[in-house]
Amino acid sequence: MSTAKLSINLDALATNWRNLDALSSAETAAVVKANGYGLDAGRVGVALAKAGARNFFVAAAEEGVALRRAIGPDLGISVFSGHMEGDARLLQEFNLTPMLNSVDQMLRHFESLPGHSFGVQLDSGMNRLGMEPAEWAALRDIALGQNPVLIMSHLACADEPGHAMNALQLKVFREMTDGIDLPRSLSATGGILLGPDYHFDLCRPGIGLYGGRPFSDALPVITLALPVIQVRDVLPGESVGYGNTWIARRPSRIATVAAGYADGLIRAMGAGINAYVGDAACPVVGRVSMDLITIDITDLDADPDSLSLINPRQTIDQVADAAGTIGYEILTSLGHRYARGFSG
Amino acid sequence: MSTAKLSINLDALATNWRNLDALSSAETAAVVKANGYGLDAGRVGVALAKAGARNFFVAAAEEGVALRRAIGPDLGISVFSGHMEGDARLLQEFNLTPMLNSVDQMLRHFESLPGHSFGVQLDSGMNRLGMEPAEWAALRDIALGQNPVLIMSHLACADEPGHAMNALQLKVFREMTDGIDLPRSLSATGGILLGPDYHFDLCRPGIGLYGGRPFSDALPVITLALPVIQVRDVLPGESVGYGNTWIARRPSRIATVAAGYADGLIRAMGAGINAYVGDAACPVVGRVSMDLITIDITDLDADPDSLSLINPRQTIDQVADAAGTIGYEILTSLGHRYARGFSG
Incomplete structure (x- = not known):
């Protein structure tokens, strides 16, 4: 096989959910938008349902379809983007609960799906989604x-x-909702860690489930192994990769592995990242190509068959730091050419 | 529909192929790796076959499967990563031609698939894939x-x-191949533009087909329209998005659209990029979120239903510049939540 292997530990995912659940007395739901942060919303949803999650959140109605098919009819699926033009059929057929964000969405919902389940999303200051205080006062x-x-x-x-x-x-949020006798939710992973004032009735962790900051106790959920296509010796002064950005300073042994930015290994991560064989760190050298990465394996005793780019020694957060981004983007960029394997 | 729309102009793609073909007297193949640079290798392959392409290149044997099913049995499909462990069945069943990169691959190929079509990839200095001069001299x-x-x-x-x-x-490359009476190939898009010395018998354009630099005459192939979820007024001093990175300096109208870095709109592109309504440029403000982007539409006369992020006014190369990367990565990152529409 020429393709890299992405291994997803559903036991670690479930443990992360349980540990976040234990941090509050609120109900703990799960955010599985962006195809379960890139890992497969269906598999993730089923694993979290077994762990005890009863409510799930997706970004758009279309995302609710695959999730509903995977987790069955009885669990809740909510849609952050609310009820958009043309969503009625999906919301009804797959029993999805839109979080209504505006008066427009509310009118659309009441008119096209009277009696259908809904929630309300309020804007408490982020100015991105949800009803403004004045709008909410009126509605x-x-x-x-x-x-x-x-x-x-x-x-x-x-x-x-x-x-x-x-x-x-x-x-x-308190000013907009105190005195209302309905379930309230303010917090995702970060909010859970802010303490009980932020928990209300339901928490909605996302990134913490998948092993990322700011939940520092999270277990790593994924590992990524890249198969070696070829190994070569390079003399001092020879360059490697596009633009000749890396030049050997010593006699070097370079492995070319089968994955690149088309697989979500963000091009900007090139410098400062390693690939691993066991505990041995081998620096990525040269530019990340579309389908290929070159790695300096000079200090290994033997040529490896594969190297690991994401693992407990180099987590999604550390890869993100090297790429100048956040672990969320590392996860949601994970590509579709990987052979995905699930354990747990 | 809550999802963004990616429109792919197959006529423009075919025109780019014809225009690159006209720049050399060599055969012009087409590189459709990474799922046709993110656009759909099958649709791209069929369109280019109609335009006249007779040979296609993919990165890995697995990628050849969908392409073979789309373009039928008669056209050539070559695999840059060569013949890796476990590839024999796919290479045979889908009639794929590996570009052998090393003595290991050559032995594997001759042993497991004697008589099966192959090519040879040589390393002329990039030190990434292909046989070294000394290895080639021996083999x-x-x-x-x-x-x-x-x-x-x-x-x-x-x-x-x-x-x-x-x-x-x-x-x-000349030293390694002069005098060999076989078809030779050195150039992708950039090499075609370097002139006839670089053309040999077959050219293999990739990025130029899809509308990207360095082929400055390329027609844009894709447009991307992002639906508006919600529009709100923001007062001077109010912040928008994660981390409060953008603060309104005037009474502003902010549109939230349904796409984000989980859709391949790289998080780093935030600052310095626009979204368009016709010719009117509206700046992206605040951080790009996983599923959402916020845009300052204050200067528009009316609230739009959608805004365009990639179009002839703001091409993949300009988006790439804003994100500190290259058009190739913008293309191959395009996400799977888009509704894809093909014309031509």
Whole structure:
């Protein structure tokens, strides 16, 4: 096989869910948008349902279809983008609960799917999704008269516990919702870690389930092994890869492995990242190509059959640091040429 | 529909192929690896076959399967990664031609698939794939005795016409292959533009077909339209998006659209990019989220239903510049939640 192997540990995923669940007395749902952060929303959903999750969140109605087919009819699936033009059929057929973000969405929902389950998303300051305080003040009685199942908002700076925005959004969310006798939700992974004031009735972890910051106790969920196509000796002064950006300073042995930025190994990660054989770190050298990466294996005793790019020694967060991004993007970029294997 | 729409103009793709074909007297093949640079290798392959392409290149044997099913049994499909462990069945069943990169691959191929079509990839200096000069000198007579269909190499710096590496690799390739009475290939898009010395018998354009640099005459092939979920007014001093990185300096109107880095809109592209309504440029503001992007539409006369992120005014190369990468990565990152539409 010429393709790299992405191994997904569903036991670690379930453990992460249980450990996040133990941090609050609220119900713990699970965010499985972007195809389960790139890992396969169906497999992830089934594993988390076994662990005890009863409610799932996706970004768009289309994403709810595959998830519903995987997890069966009885568990909740909510849609962050709400009820958009043309969504009614999917929402109804697959029993999806839109989080209504605006008066437009609310009117659309009540008109096209009267009596169908819905929640309300409020904007507590991020200015991205959800009803503004004034809009909500005007619509609140009408909305509550139609029995929403959840009132939610989202934090802009929860990954920075000391950021003043967190307390500000908490205050605004309370002002918009205190006294309403309905389940409320404000927090994803970062908010869970901010403590009980932020938990309300339902928490919605995403990144923490998949092994990423800011949940520092998360177990790594994925490993990625890249098969070696070819190994060669390179003399001092010879260059490797596009643009001749790396030049050998010593007699070097270079392995070419079968994966590249078309597989989501972001081109910017090139410098400063390693590939591993057991505990031995081998530096990536030269530019990451579309389908190929070159690695300096000079210090190994023998040529390996494959090298590992993501593993407990070099997690999604460390790869993200090298690429100047966040672990979320490393996960959701994982490509479709990998042979995916699930354990647990 | 909550999902963004990626429109792929197969007529423009075919025109790019014809225009590149007209630049040389060599045969013009087509590189459709990484699922046709993210656009759908099957659709791309069929369109280019209609335009006249007779040979296609993919990165790995697995990629040849879908392509073979799409284009039928009669056209050539070559595999850059060669013949790797476990590839024999796919190579045989789908009639794929591996470009053998090493003595190991050559022995594997002759042993497991005697008589099966193959080519040879030589390393002329990039030190990534292909046989080294000394290795080739030792194997050459054996290889040529088995009737390879192509001898090829690849340029490391062809996108920089003035780079001394180009002439050096040309010289090495000539030294390794002059006098061999077999089809030879050295150039992808960049090499075609370097002129006839680099063309040999077969050219293998990739990026130029899909509308990207360095083929400056390329027609744009894709447009990407992002549906608006919600529009809101933001007061001076209010922030938008994660980390409060953007703060309104005037009363602003902000549209939230349904696409993000999980759709391949690289997180790093945030600053300095626009979204368009017709000719009107609206700046992306705040961080690109996983599923959402926020855009300043204050200067528009009316709220739009969607905004365009990739189009003839803002091509894949310009988006790449904003993200600090290359058009190739913008293409191959294009996500799987888009509704893809083909014209032509």
